[in-house]
Amino acid sequence: MIEQQLRTALTDLVGVRHPVVQTGMGWVAGPRLVSGTANAGGLGILASATMTYEELEKAIIEVKGRTDQPFGVNLRADAGDASDRCDLLIKHGVKVASFALAPKQDLIKKLKDHGIVVMPSVGLPRHAEKVASWGADAVMIQGGEGGGHTGSVPTTLLLPSVLDAVDIPVVAAGGFFDGRGLAAALGYGAAGIGMGTRFLLTADSAVPQAVKELYLSHDVNGTVVTAKVDGMPHRMLRTPLVEEIEETSAVKRLAPTMRRTLEFKRTSGMSWLELAKDGRSMKKTQGRTLAQMTLAANTPTMLKAGLVDGDTSAGVLASGQVVGVLDDLPTCEALIDRVVTEAAASLRRTAGFLA
Ligand SMILES: Cc1cc2nc3c(=O)[nH]c(=O)nc-3n(C[C@H](O)[C@H](O)[C@H](O)COP(=O)(O)O)c2cc1C
Known part of the structure; x- marks a missing residue:
């Protein structure tokens, strides 16, 4: 030091x-x-x-x-x-x-x-x-x-x-x-x-290590802010999965979203009421759809797939634009x-x- x-x-x-x-x-x-x-x-x-x-x-x-x-x-x-x-x-x-x-x-x-x-x-x-x-x-x-x-x-x-x-x-x-x-x-x-x-x-x-290398291969335009993963603006690496999510309709995303929501509820210790409150306030303040509200709770599971398990085809990778330098x-x-x-x-x- x-x-x-x-x-x-x-x-x-x-x-x-x-x-x-x-x-x-x-x-x-x-x-x-x-x-x-x-x-x-x-x-x-x-x-x-x-x-x-x-x-x-x-x-x-x-x-x-x-x-x-x-x-x-x-x-x-x-x-x-x-x-x-x-x-x-x-x-x-x-x-x-x-x-x-x-x-x-x-x-x-x-x-x-x-x-x-x-x-x-x-x-x-x-x-x-x-x-x-x-x-x-x-x-x-x-x-x-x-x-x-x-x-x-x-x-x-x-x-x-x-x-x-x-x-x-x-x-x-x-x-x-x-x-x-x-x-x-x-x-x-x-x-x-x-x-x-x-x-x-x-x-x-x-x-x-392979995920770190994937990060390093991205340039300053290699991130995207999307609200489609969890209903709130989230900056992440622009991967094929994120591009697909960007293009898929909210209805099609709902079933996998519900599964991940259950997992997140268990880990975070949040009650259904708290999750619902989260969703309601989001809808009120930001005009989210039902599908987007449900998505809010399952990002942690998608982040884990990418950041811990290294499965970039199933997970998302949060990242700042700084990754490009x-x-x-x-x-x-x-x-x-x-x-x-x-x-x-x-x-x-x-x-x-x-x-
Ligand atoms: C992979 C990843 C996970 C993050 N998770 C959290 C989190 O759990 N809680 C939080 O307050 N901020 C979280 N952030 C935001 C960071 O704490 C920090 O504010 C942000 O990364 C700063 O921007 P930079 O990436 O350009 O340095 C996360 C950021 C990244 C890249």
């Missing part, structure tokens, strides 16, 4: 050496990746939306066995057992709670009362304002170029508007991969960067060292422009 070169509000808040976050990615951000990041001085975040409660506890214990550095857990705020999962974080002294959707106010308070840093992800300034007013310690923005579920506002526009909206530390994610990006984010006023796709494509990630699989340590060293050099160089 290299010496600290950049001290920011994030490094101070969380107690990590470098302002670099490995974001929570379902099926990807497991104990090996998280501890690899933590041991390299970054903030690794364990993805728990695709784990049962028991699997999450086992994974937390495994990370603690591999590192004594701080790390985080990414949670689904709408999971039926979200409060129990928060108790698990408290029990095991996890440093950071990250949320894909805005957590409830009482959940934020409970975590903070136990010294856990609460950092929800946001896609709009008003969401940042809301969670900040509820006591969140920091927010992570994800620009539209980012992988997984994503909005349409690019990082270059979302980041300054969220920085203008809130006074808490803001971590920038969506499209980052190198030290120039980290220096630029700090220049905007961010406290650090989060990277998903870049960490998926490391030697430490458990994604099968990546061509190697460094270890987490080599990646973080490189990003931090480059960022420091870039900041020194740009300071030379001052008249």
Whole structure:
């Protein structure tokens, strides 16, 4: 692990050496990746939306066995057992709670009362304002170029508007991969960067080698944002399966969708009522069809087929556009060292422009 070169509000808040976050990615951000990041001085975040409660506890214990550095857990705020999962974080002294959707106010308070840093992800300034007013310690923005579920506002526009909206530390994610990006984010006023796709494509990630190579073969136009897989805009690799889904009618997709929904219900711990609520609010806010609403629950199963089982003909592969500029699989340590060293050099160089 290299010496600290950049001290920011994030490094101070969380107690990590470098302002670099490995974001929570379902099926990807497991104990090996998280501890690899933590041991390299970054903030690794364990993805728990695709784990049962028991699997999450086992994974937390495994990370603690591999590192004594701080790390985080990414949670689904709408999971039926979200409060129990928060108790698990408290029990095991996890440093950071990250949320894909805005957590409830009482959940934020409970975590903070136990010294856990609460950092929800946001896609709009008003969401940042809301969670900040509820006591969140920091927010992570994800620009539209980012992988997984994503909005349409690019990082270059979302980041300054969220920085203008809130006074808490803001971590920038969506499209980052190198030290120039980290220096630029700090220049905007961010406290650090989060990277998903870049960490998926490391030697430490458990994604099968052939799947990593498939990612690396895609260029910047090799991803697509589709709502047809789960009813919500989701950026993934443009594979033959995704192109077929794009062309198939909603009615034909319904039967396989129902099967995967059942599997997801079992894993996520969400009740039928919660799944239905999810669907209803989606229909109300985004005008989804019945078939699309059902699809919302089965993406995790399709992601598992691609990312864990390596079956790209049955699975989907979430990815940021940044995949198109990546061509190697460094270890987490080599990646973080490189990003931090480059960022420091870039900041020194740009300071030379001052008249
Ligand atoms: C394979 C994959 C899975 C993801 N799963 C989750 C998840 O479970 N929870 C979450 O909050 N974000 C998830 N994301 C989004 C990332 O945490 C992160 O915000 C995004 O990847 C940043 O953009 P980048 O890929 O350009 O770095 C996922 C992204 C990818 C690529």
